[in-house]
Amino acid sequence: MVLSISSRRLMKELKEIETKGTPPGIQLLKADDMETWIFLISVLGDETVYKGETFALKLKFEPGYPIDYPQVTFLSDDQYQPPLHPHVYSNGHICASILGSEWSPVLTALSICITIQSMLASCKKKERPPGNDRYVRSAPLNPKLTRWAYEDDTV
Amino acid sequence: MNTNHPLLASLADEPPPFPDSHPQLQRLDRSVLCTICKEIFRAPVTVTCGHTFCSECIRSSLSVMTDKKCPLCHATITEGSIRRNRAMEEVTEAWETARDSLITLSQPVAGPSRRRPPPEPNSKSSSSTSANLKRPRRSDESRSQSPNKISKKSTDHVDHVVSSDSEEEEQVQEISENDEGECPLCSARMAIASIPMHIERGCPPVSKKKSAPGNQKADWRKVFSMAGSTKEKNVSMKRITSPNYHLATPTDLRNILNEYSLPTVGDKPALEARVRQWIILFNSNLDTEHPKSLSALRAKLNAEEISKKRDKERGRDEAVENLKTTEGFAEHVRNSGAEFERLRKEIMERDAKRAKAAKGLEASSAIEVD
Known part of the structure; x- marks a missing residue:
């Protein structure tokens, strides 16, 4: 069977995770197929406002990956809730430039996790983004359909 | 997680990695990998900032980027600045040829029970013969396509091309x-x-x-x-120069496709996608010492189109299938309940104003929900 470019690339990433493991605070929860992977993310150390909390990050890969970026959202279900963060909406959508205009095909699933982890780590105040309710009310299911405006350069 | 992931079985044909005892060889091994596809360079090209990628990888990346930047350093680049990197292609090939024997040499010395013959003469002779068989070395030459220069990669479709x-x-x-x-x-x-x-x-x-x-x-x-x-x-x-897709008429696009004997079915978006993909495949095929035949490129384009179509259809089927389960339906209601309510109100208000037929309403709501 000839594998598509995206599947080959994802398998290489998976193999890398299997052999080398994940960085501290990041754990692969589910990768049953070449479409949806779920990582558990927690921020380590005492400085963080998310001490003791664990979040589930869902990555949904499309056939165009890695040229095209994946859909990345925090899970919002009975077990996991998205973090209270100025760039994370309560439906799990994340406003981060690498998940949009700043995406680069050299990034990997793990590097997305690391970026999100450091985005959480640099957070000082737990709050929802302004306009959260308005956005969540009308947000499309796929965060890629949202037209993000990146205001904060610190992420 | 277990270490033998079922999905990884299909990677079995991958060459074995170098042992940890040889980090310098591991580094060398990584340095001939394209950072986009993570595979060994195929038709390597260099962009203005000096970074190297597979021709097809960087061309496809640039084709979807709105502001075109190097994927590695974000320097502004253009498609016109892509240059063939002949030296890297040579290094990549040389490395691929040498890799097997280096793997053998890098294995830790086997215990006496293995009774392995001394590695030097054996591996040396076997590697040189296999190298000769695999890839006839060519000295300095310009890229040409005379039949005796077709590499081992393309020998399988020599017959029909x-x-x-x-x-x-x-x-x-x-x-x-x-x-x-x-x-x-x-x-x-x-x-x-x-x-x-x-x-x-x-x-x-x-x-x-x-x-x-x-x-x-x-x-x-x-x-x-x-x-x-x-x-x-x-x-x-x-090299094909991309047409201006905004101005090009479907006929223009069909002319380009005709030029290369490609199918001309479909509406303008389909034609445009096909032209775009063909230009990527065709132009990157010119960036290598071992170009594929045009018929092989056509087959590749066709296969990609089919797999894209299948993925699209599968996604749609899944969404519909999901709605059939109680869980999936509940999730859908949770996710789009508010949106549905808003649309319903909107429509009812408009309905009261215009008292339009129910048929029109359905159509408009279907569009917006999507």
Whole structure:
């Protein structure tokens, strides 16, 4: 069977995770197929406002990956809730430039996790983004359909 | 998680990695990998900032980027700045050839129970013979497509391409006439006299017939070699310049597809996608010492189109299938309940105003929900 470019690339990433493991605070929860992977993310150390909390990050890969970026959202279900963060909406959508205009095909699933982890780590105040309710009310299911405006350069 | 992930079984054909005892070899091994596809470089090219990628990888990346930047350092780059990296291709090939024997040499010395023969003479001879078999080494040469230079990669489709390719090879020789020049924009070769008009028209792909005036020698050769008598189109093995997709009419796109004997079915978006993908495949195929035949490229384009279509359909089926389960339906309601409510109100208000027929309402709500 000839594998598509995206599947080959994802398998290489998976193999890398299997052999080398994940960085501290990041754990692969589910990768049953070449479409949806779920990582558990927690921020380590005492400085963080998310001490003791664990979040589930869902990555949904499309056939165009890695040229095209994946859909990345925090899970919002009975077990996991998205973090209270100025760039994370309560439906799990994340406003981060690498998940949009700043995406680069050299990034990997793990590097997305690391970026999100450091985005959480640099957070000082737990709050929802302004306009959260308005956005969540009308947000499309796929965060890629949202037209993000990146205001904060610190992420 | 277990270490033998079921999905990884299909990676079994991958070459084994170097042991941790040789970090320098691991580094060398990584340095011939494209950072986009994570595979060994195929048709490596370099962009303005000096970073190297597979030609197809960087061309596809640039085709979807709105502001075109190097994926690694974010320096501004253009497609025109892509240059073939012949040295890297040579290094990559040399490394691939040497890798097996290096793996053998890098294995920790086996215990006495293995009774392995001393590695030096054995591996040396076997590696050199296998290398000779696999890839006849060629000294310095320009990229050409004469049949005896087809590499082992393309030998499998040599049989069915020879007929169509022989003509293209003819082409390559013909266009090196003295009275021809290179277009400074698209570097297509043509009679020097016709270059200004060619640029004026926005660099359309050069068809041999049009640019023939003055090139009598080539014309006569065509007559004598019977090349002119066949109906098969002459395909110029020169880089394709992308058309302006905003201005191009479906007919323009079909003309380009026709030029390369590609299917011309579908609406404008489908045609545009096909032209885009073909230009990526065709242009990156010119960036290597071992180009594939045009028929192999056509087959690749077709396979990609089919798999894209299948993925699209599967996604849709899944969404519908999900709604059938109680969980999936509950989730859908949770996710889109608010949106549904808002749309319903909107529609009811408008309905009260206009008292429109129910048919129109359904249509408009369907569009917006999506």
